[in-house]
Amino acid sequence: MRISPWFAKTRSRREGGRGPMMLGVRDHIQESSRADILEAAADCFTERGYTETSIDDIARSLGATKGRIYHHFRSKADIFAELFRVGMEMNYAAIEPYRALSGRAATRWRHMAFAHVLQMIVTRSFQRTVWMGVKMHLRGATTPEQRSVFAELITYRTEYGNVFREAILTARDEGDFDFDNPSIANQLMFTTLNSPIFWYAPRVGETRADIEELARQVVTCAWRGLGGKDEQRKT
Amino acid sequence: MRISPWFAKTRSRREGGRGPMMLGVRDHIQESSRADILEAAADCFTERGYTETSIDDIARSLGATKGRIYHHFRSKADIFAELFRVGMEMNYAAIEPYRALSGRAATRWRHMAFAHVLQMIVTRSFQRTVWMGVKMHLRGATTPEQRSVFAELITYRTEYGNVFREAILTARDEGDFDFDNPSIANQLMFTTLNSPIFWYAPRVGETRADIEELARQVVTCAWRGLGGKDEQRKT
Numbered sequence: 022m023r024i025s026p027w028f029a030k031t032r033s034r035r036e037g038g039r040g041p042m043m044l045g046v047r048d049h050i051q052e053s054s055r056a057d058i059l060e061a062a063a064d065c066f067t068e069r070g071y072t073e074t075s076i077d078d079i080a081r082s083l084g085a086t087k088g089r090i091y092h093h094f095r096s097k098a099d100i101f102a103e104l105f106r107v108g109m110e111m112n113y114a115a116i117e118p119y120r121a122l123s124g125r126a127a128t129r130w131r132h133m134a135f136a137h138v139l140q141m142i143v144t145r146s147f148q149r150t151v152w153m154g155v156k157m158h159l160r161g162a163t164t165p166e167q168r169s170v171f172a173e174l175i176t177y178r179t180e181y182g183n184v185f186r187e188a189i190l191t192a193r194d195e196g197d198f199d200f201d202n203p204s205i206a207n208q209l210m211f212t213t214l215n216s217p218i219f220w221y222a223p224r225v226g227e228t229r230a231d232i233e234e235l236a237r238q239v240v241t242c243a244w245r246g247l248g249g250k251d252e253q254r255k256t
Numbered sequence: 257m258r259i260s261p262w263f264a265k266t267r268s269r270r271e272g273g274r275g276p277m278m279l280g281v282r283d284h285i286q287e288s289s290r291a292d293i294l295e296a297a298a299d300c301f302t303e304r305g306y307t308e309t310s311i312d313d314i315a316r317s318l319g320a321t322k323g324r325i326y327h328h329f330r331s332k333a334d335i336f337a338e339l340f341r342v343g344m345e346m347n348y349a350a351i352e353p354y355r356a357l358s359g360r361a362a363t364r365w366r367h368m369a370f371a372h373v374l375q376m377i378v379t380r381s382f383q384r385t386v387w388m389g390v391k392m393h394l395r396g397a398t399t400p401e402q403r404s405v406f407a408e409l410i411t412y413r414t415e416y417g418n419v420f421r422e423a424i425l426t427a428r429d430e431g432d433f434d435f436d437n438p439s440i441a442n443q444l445m446f447t448t449l450n451s452p453i454f455w456y457a458p459r460v461g462e463t464r465a466d467i468e469e470l471a472r473q474v475v476t477c478a479w480r481g482l483g484g485k486d487e488q489r490k491t
Contacts, residue, residue, distance in 0.1 A: 068395055069397070070305065162304070205474075208451070209473075209474065212451040213444055213447060213448060213481065216444065216447040238437060238440050242441070242444045242481040246448065251434075
């Protein structure tokens, strides 16, 4: 089965979004004032870090009052958890059309990986927040109150990771991938697929096609890292 | 020309070091009280972040007085810059034996990459500090005083990156690697090679051979990502 183009879903969202860079977020959050706050917070957290960002900073970058923020969220920690949750929800939504693809697992993996990388680029400030949340949780920097919320969110993220893990293992069984330790392979695969959240920066005049070309190169690199053969790239 | 084993240099350092995990640092810094401070600071920065770490925290984790730290460093910013510098110096030292290897560039690249990954694992708290320094500099979070120091350090790091960049470009010319955009390829290569600083954690009973096996899998993944053929792995 072939779904064409891979990115049909994200592309169709273009018109409704705020612009090509934040496609996913607006579709995902119905209430626009809530979405505004989340976007501003994600940008602040990405630029300054979580602890160094105050509700005042978020309000200032929105040109809004603190009251408007407190109308929607109880605390900065609440916003943080919501960003994490929405970030992961958008990822699940992005790979959803491909999860049950019949045919070879390597092909399914490639569709999911491409959708994932586009997510990393387009919603990168949300994804940076997810990443910060994982790090904070792992180093025990979350408050006792945050801990149970984050434990749940991290389970949610682990299950997402398992969708890819299952695909690469099946693809290895089917002879399309070839790697030694599955945990290391999975780790290195996500390292590559997630990396645009750290190095991608939009360029003046960049088109959707440029972003897709970038995503394609990232996916190809991960595909090869898993031991996929180049001949199969177009399956 | 064949150098065997790739890790001869790091291995020989084992006895002199504090333990197999911090091999490089002790050899690199002659004065041990200075090395103690740098190691403690690197651990604190890695666990808590730079801004959240105080000189008091570093002193406490050392079981020393603040006075002892101020005897060696003027400020936390000074320690930070020194960690960055030492982290990069250790990396340069690690690849030095292979930089001028004659023969194919892909082979040279593999030796350097293996030495680099071992560095990332063994001196990871220093390398995390380097990474934090780059991020802080890029987002303008350094003070005016720090800025010129960091600009220099980042140039030092860029030149290190260029050693690898030159190797992969030559290897592509020689037909051993195959990738499209050199900047993206180089970025994704370093993403893979550096990734252990984020996910590696020592295990109980882990041997030097286990670490080398891990490093080998990381290098193989990056090698494949660059379009290297598996048949050439043993060149």
